[in-house]
Amino acid sequence: MAQITKLDDIVSLCKRRGFIFQSSEIFGGLASCYDYGPLGVELKNNVKKAWWKSMVQMRDDVVGLDCSILMHPLVWKASGHADHFSDLVAECKKCNARTRVDHLKDAAGSAEGDLSKKVCPHCGATGQFTQPMPFKLMFETTMGANREDSMTLYLRPETAQGIFANFRNVLDTSRVKVPFGIAQIGKSFRNEVTTKAFIFRTREFEQAEMEFFCEPGTDETWYQHWKEQRFKWYLDLGIKKENLRFREHEKDELAHYAKGCVDVEYKFPFGSGDWQELEGIANRADYDLRQHQRGMRTTTAWHEAKGDLAKVKLKDEAEDYMSGPLSYFDEAKKARYIPYVIEPSAGMDRSTLAFLVDAYDEEEVRGEVRNVLRFAPAIAPxxxxxxxxxxxxxxxxxxxxxxxxxxxxxxxxxxxxxxxxxxxxxxxxxxxxxxxxxxxxxxxxxxxxxxxxxxxxxxxxxxxxxxxxxxxxxxx
Structure with a gap:
């Protein structure tokens, strides 16, 4: 079976057949932004429909949600994004290009070692970098017609926080009990320092995330469940098993609050072949709901600071936080607790790219080369x-x-x-x-x-x- 071995080949196919175009192409294009053409929008919509069917429609313990892209600034203070969502970047002293430190490699291709041995991917200079500095990833915007009452907001960098902010709304208005999940698909935005590989990493992208709320002590069982379910989803839609794998995060990779995290990776055939993340499944423990309870306690301080997040310090947890507004009371066990969260988080754009690459084949038919995309019927445009x-x-x-x-x-x-x-x-x-x-x-x-x-x-x-x-x- 033939594979696409060059990124240019898949870009050419996508342009020729109307899957994906460069955004604003008639004006020279806009880097890292892409438009889905007639076939591409059908393909991506079918991928999203397949995800929704698997995660919501076919289950009786998951409900859907569609949150706004713009949310109250305290959402991002509580989640930690306002203070900590940044990448370390270094600037090349020769060409002035900025690169994420974790993307820099030495001449032998290793990412280990100090910056003195790293090669600039733009000009090839070795060891000529400034000291690493944080680069904020959230896009800022302003809401309000007048300067006096305007407010600084952010385009959401992920869809998950809208789910946590609506946990109590869903719990109070839907016939759900823990364990249950809330799912949504939507656009997110990150001012990435380094974009790459066509639609794989872009600054505007679409996520499909589900937050599954469960009783502490049952989280490891649900973590294993969702690992198996998410891996199987890709196989059921035609991805070849040899091109998929799990990669467990090392302890030094984990977020400070996470009990565990695993990536579902796909082996993209470009160049020598490179395993890249399609989605992550994380055990987030009870961190998120506890943080948003702290955020709710900080509302008065935010008003006093006239909305300046830099002057706002997140309030400490209440001593009785286990009985807070985002806690859950188990009627059967007569116990109250903060639910733990298992989060499968998939990128719809990079999944679409993986389905495209994996489906591509060439064969000779009556002396001519036949190019064919062997999509599973469920996602065929x-x-x-x-x-x-x-x-x-x-x-x-x-x-x-x-x-x-x-x-x-x-x-x-x-x-x-x-x-x-x-x-x-x-x-x-x-x-x-x-x-x-x-x-x-x-x-x-x-x-x-x-x-x-x-x-x-x-x-x-x-x-x-x-x-x-x-x-x-x-x-x-």
Whole structure:
């Protein structure tokens, strides 16, 4: 099976077939920002739908949420982002380019050692760096029309904090009991120092996160559960098992509050092959809800400081914090506690890239190279291509009527231009699982030819059975 071994190849494919474009391309583009084209938006939406179906729709212990991007500044004070969400960067004295310290390597490719041996990735100078300095990652903006009543806000760097801030709302208005989860998909923003690999690391990206609240003491069991579930999700959607792995975080990598964290990594084939994180599953203990209780106690101080977060110190925890507003009372056990949290956090853009790369294949068919994307039907942008073999004998009319009868059930593409072989190839490169052709025989037998993408086998199916046939094959 052929692989894409150069990043330029996947960028070219995405541009050529309308998956992904450079943002603002007609003006020279905007670095690290991308637009999803007609096929790309369908693919990414299908990835998100598959995540939502697995994490919310098919479970009775998880509910959904959609929080605002702009939130009260104290959310970020309580979470720690306002004070600590930064990367250490060093500036090259020769070319003035800034690079994250943990991304600098020496001539042998090692990230270990001091800066005196590190090579600038921009100009190649060795050891010519300034002392590391913190670089804030949150984008700032201002709310309010007048300077007197304006407020400094931040574009959220993650979706998780909106879930914690709504924990009590969901608990009080939904028929949920611990253990239960709250899930959401949404845009996040980080002013990354170093962006790389197309849509893998960008400054505007989409996250799919779920916070699963459980009783202390049961957290390790749920941590293992969600590790297994999330790994299986990628396999079920067609990622090859040899391209996936777990990477447990070392103790010195863990956040100070975390009991454990593991990354699901994908082996991207660019260059010599590089394992990169698709998502993390973390045991966050009870840190988040306790922090937001401290934030709630700090509201008065924030008003007194006229909204200046730099002048606000987070209040200490109350002595009876276990009975605080974000605690949970277990009716069955007659016990109150702060729930522990297990968090699966996936990047939808980098997952989309992984599905694209993993699905790509090349093979020789009748002396010609066939490029094909072998997407799982659930995430394929187009489920079926509908063609008339020719523009004669009423074939376009029959094909168009069939197309109209199917498009209400799944995404279809109608194409009557060019030789039938070229139309097949266009759909192969778009990852379309099935092509349906109305031909000269259709008028006699009221049947069409259904061609399967991967095997290229062709099956004769009655016109009135095309919809149930495809729905069964597509598992829709």
């Amino acid at each position: 187009i489920k079926a291509g509908i063609f008339p073999l020719t523009n004669k004998e009423g074939q376009p009319e029959v094909a168009r009527k069939l197309f109209d009868s199917l498009k209400g059930y799944f995404s279809c593409s109608y194409d009557e231009k060019g030789a039938i072989g070229r139309r097949y190839r266009r759909q192969d490169e778009a990852g379309t699982p099935f092509c349906v052709t109305v031909d000269g025989q259709t008028a006699q037998d009221q049947a069409v030819t259904v061609r399967e993408r991967d095997s290229m086998t062709q099956t004769r199916v009655a016109l009135d059975q095309v919809k149930p046939y495809l729905r069964e094959k597509l598992d829709l």
